[in-house]
Amino acid sequence: MVALAQPPPSADRLRAIDGFLAEAWADQVRHDERLRGLAVDVRFDRGVAHLTGAVAEPAELRMVRDLVGRLAGVYGVWCRVGVGGREPVVVDLGCGGQKQYPTNLGLDIFPAPGVDAVADLSGSLPLADDSVDVFFAVHILEHLIDFLPLVDECHRVLRPGGVLHVMSPWWGHVNAVADPTHVRLLDVQTIKGICGQRPPGTPRWYPLHAGCDGASIFADLTPLPPSEPPPSPSHLARFFA
Structure with missing residues (x-):
C-alpha cells in the first residue's frame, strides 16, 4: 500500500504557527544579547520568515538568519536587509x-x-x-x-x-x-x-x-x-x- 502524503497545514494552522514563531522570536530577542540593538525586523507569513532592516556587518545578518532558521516551524528565511549602509x-x-x-x-x-x-x-x-x-x-x-x-x-x-x-x-x-x-x-x-x-x-x-x-x-x-x-x-x- 502506498502511503498518502501528509496534507499541508490549513490556513488557520499556518496563522497559529506564525503567531507562535513571532512569540518565540520576540523571546529570543529579549534574552539574546547578540540581537540587542540590531535594526532587523522579522515577520512571519505562512511559516516563512521575512527579514528587513539594516545591519553594519555581513556577519550580523548571517547570525540573525541562522537564529531565525533554527526556530521549529520555519520553512524558509527570506531576506531583504541592508548591510553597511548599502541597500541590497x-x-x-x-x-x-x-x-x-x-x-x-x-x-x-x-x-x-x-x-x-x-x-x-x-x-x-x-x-x-x-x-x-x-x-x-x-x-x-x-x-x-x-x-x-x-x-x-x-x-x-x-x-x-x-x-x-x-x-x-x-x-x-x-x-x-x-x-x-x-x-x-x-x-x-x-x-x-x-x-x-x-x-x-x-x-x-x-x-x-x-x-x-x-x-x-x-x-x-x-x-x-x-x-x-x-x-x-x-x-x-x-x-x-
Whole structure:
C-alpha cells in the first residue's frame, strides 16, 4: 500500500504557527544579547520568515538568519536587509506581474507590469558577475526542463554571501501536476542534489535552510567558494534525508 502524503497545514494552522514563531522570536530577542540593538525586523507569513532592516556587518545578518532558521516551524528565511549602509540588490526571476517586493528588479521571458527586463531564464542572465545580493526564484524552476543552467547563473551573479531563495511546488501535492506548464517535479532532496551531487568544477552551494510545508518546497542557498569545504553531514542532516 502506498502511503498518502501528509496534507499541508490549513490556513488557520499556518496563522497559529506564525503567531507562535513571532512569540518565540520576540523571546529570543529579549534574552539574546547578540540581537540587542540590531535594526532587523522579522515577520512571519505562512511559516516563512521575512527579514528587513539594516545591519553594519555581513556577519550580523548571517547570525540573525541562522537564529531565525533554527526556530521549529520555519520553512524558509527570506531576506531583504541592508548591510553597511548599502541597500541590497534584489532580483525576482520569472516574476510576471507580481514581485516579492515592489522595488526588486524583475526579470521574465514575457513583458508584464512587474517586469523590468525581458530575459530568457534558460540562458545567460543579463547581469554582471558579483552584482546581486538576493535572487528570488519563486515558482519558476518547475517551468524549466533543465533549471541547472539558471542555478549556475545565479551562482555567477551573486555577491559573496548572497542568497538564492527557491520556492516550488512539492512533487506530492496536486499543485505540482495541475499546471500543464510545469515540466519538472521537485522535492527537498532535489535541493540536496544541487548542493552536493554535482560534477567536479561546477558551482557549489551551501544550504542555509530548506523545508517543505506539504504543498511547496523552500530553499535558501548561498554560493560556496572553491576553497571552502562542503557542508558537513550534521548540517545536511538538518534538512535532508
